[in-house]
Amino acid sequence: VYMDKDLGDGSTLRSRALKAIDDTRFVPAAGQNRIRAMIEERPDWVLSRQRAWGVPIAVFADADGNVLKDEAVNQRIMDAFEQEGADAWFAADAKERFLGNHDASKWKQVMDILDVWFDSGSTHAFTLEDRPDLKWPADVYLEGSDQHRGWFHSSLLESCGTRGRAPYDTVVTHGFTMDEDGRKMSKSLGNTVVPQDVIKQSGADILRLWVVTTDYWEDQRLGKNVLQTNIDAYRKLRNTIRWMLGTLAHDDGEEVPLEKMPELERLMLHRLAELDEVVRSGYDAFEFKRITRMLLDFMVVELSAFYFDIRKDALYCDAPSSLKRKASVQVVRHLFDCLVKWLAPMLPFTMEEAWLERHPDAVSVHLDQFPQIPADWKNEALAEKWRQVRQVRRVVTGALEIARAQKVIGSSLEAVPVVTINDAALEAAISDVDMAEMAITSDLVIAHGEAPAGAFAIDDVKGVAVVVEKAEDRGLLKCARSWR
Structure with a gap:
């Protein structure tokens, strides 16, 4: 397969492939540059392999290497492959059967097989095009990052040569799984994680959650x-x-x-x-x-x-x-x-x-x-107001946590926070909000002026200080039904 031979429309396989790369979305984007560099520099593609098994090239050639081009011969080969599989090419009578009226002595049956990467690169044709419930091209091709040189690459060339474009709209690549120390997993090291064991113990969604919470396009670590x-x-x-x-x-x-x-x-x-x-x-x-x-x-x-x-x-x-x-x-x-x-x-x-x-x-x-x-x-104004409400609440809950840690209170409902506010915007935001309900306390008192000594404050919330008082010290009685 020649990369730079004119295909009859002024384009070459290389130019078609490079354009297809530009028209394809890559996730991550770096994949586009990687496969582009490979296509720009790659040599012509030799499709034949001399192996004992594989998909036969299925052509006849004369002594000078010229290939027989006969639609009737090709149709007989295709019909046999469809009914019997590619092994029909290797049957004892295959040559005479397929050549028909041609002189068998003048034609050599080519026994070379196709490069397996051509096999994989052709999968889009027989998995998508004959299925009315699917579409061509594929929405996504997903594989490991090594497939820029493999499946993504061979699929691109095969499809650009036969259909003029890539067989996919998007290419997504992932990294590989390492152990928790970043080492390659191997049985000899005893650091493998068997997916079935994880699924049996914790369920398949645990593995799926691990994948979707990672930067999956990079190599990822996995362990206990x-x-x-x-x-x-x-x-x-x-x-x-x-x-x-x-x-x-x-x-x-x-x-x-x-x-x-x-x-x-x-x-x-x-x-x-x-x-x-x-x-x-x-x-x-x-x-x-x-x-x-x-x-x-x-x-x-x-x-x-x-x-x-x-x-x-x-x-x-x-x-x-x-x-x-x-x-x-x-x-x-x-x-x-x-x-x-x-x-x-x-x-x-x-x-x-x-x-x-x-x-x-x-x-x-x-x-x-x-x-x-x-x-x-959608209500941006409301969201901004409640961003300020939650700033005040954050200071209150911080003070409650300290009071709880110091055994001053048990539940937050045993407290009445006294909140000193010296910020007009924050005070306006909470003016019509039941802050005792927001803080889950029995009551909440807003005060002004200087904050009492020892009041709790947070550096990034200016103008708010909190002192936690006990509800019972303010004469509040606990409700047996709601605990407020």
């Missing part, structure tokens, strides 16, 4: 400690979903209009709108780590440690008819639907289990589309 980190993250994720399922057991499907929702619920919907953009762009760019990092942080920090913690009182104690409780259940419903569907491509077994628990009559979560987020969920 790495797996344990992913197991811990998975448990937090699973517990968050279980909590939502428990809450939604009491969901009657009632909808609260957006304008009537409390601000905290509207903030969560705004965050879903923001995350939707990250998830969609992340999947489109094959940046799974960006998606998982954002979603895991959201579930652990913003849901479990913030929103769910604050709303437990309303969910557990408020009347089913209360606006706050109905809005909260509705938001949890949206949170569940979005998170389960967003995570389903990466953690298919866990998300399928969760989805069917909530929707037992459904066929599969994997047959659903990502949720369409209403445009009016």
Whole structure:
């Protein structure tokens, strides 16, 4: 196969391949330069191999090396291959059978086989083009980084030669798996990790979570400690979903209009709108780590440690008819639907289990589309206000943690934080917010002037200082029902 021979349209195989590289997306982008350099410098491709087995080239040649070009002969060969397989070429009567009326003594049956890389480079033709449920070219080719010289390379040349373009729209490459010390895995070193053992002990989604939380295009380390980190993250994720399922057991499907929702619920919907953009762009760019990092942080920090913690009182104690409780259940419903569907491509077994628990009559979560987020969920002004509210809350919770560590209080509900604020913007932000509810305390007092000596403060939140007082010292009695 000549790389620089005119193909009849002014192009060469090399020029077609180089153009195809420019028209293909590579993940990571460095893969484009790597394969381009190889195509620019590569020699002509000798397809024949002298081996005892393989796919025959299936041509006849005369004494001068000229190939027989006869459509009837080629059709007989193709029909035989389709019905009997390529071994038909090696049958004892193959020469006479395929040549038909041609003088067999004048033609030599070529017994060379095709380079196996030509075999692999041709896979797009017989896996995609004859399947009405699939399309050509492929959306993605995925393999290890060594395949820029292998499968990606041979597929590019074969397809550019026969179809004028690459057989793929995108090429994604991954690195290789090392042990926790960065060494190549081998049985002699005893440092191998057997996937089936991990799956048997922890489930397949643990391995999948490990992959999507790495920079997979680089070589990655894997071992007990790495797996344990992913197991811990998975448990937090699973517990968050279980909590939502428990809450939604009491969901009657009632909808609260957006304008009537409390601000905290509207903030969560705004965050879903923001995350939707990250998830969609992340999947489109094959940046799974960006998606998982954002979603895991959201579930652990913003849901479990913030929103769910604050709303437990309303969910557990408020009347089913209360606006706050109905809005909260509705938001949890949206949170569940979005998170389960967003995570389903990466953690298919866990998300399928969760989805069917909530929707037992459904066929599969994997047959659903990502949720369409209403445009009016996005509210930048509200988000900025609550960024300031959470700054104040962060100082309060920091003071509560110290008071708890010093045994001044046990639960945060035993406390009444006295918050001195000397920042007009922060004070305006919290002016209509029940900060005792946000901090999960029995009460919260706003003070002005100089902060008392010893008040707790955080360097990056200027103008806020907190002193924690005990609720009982202020004459507050604990409610036996709500513990407030």
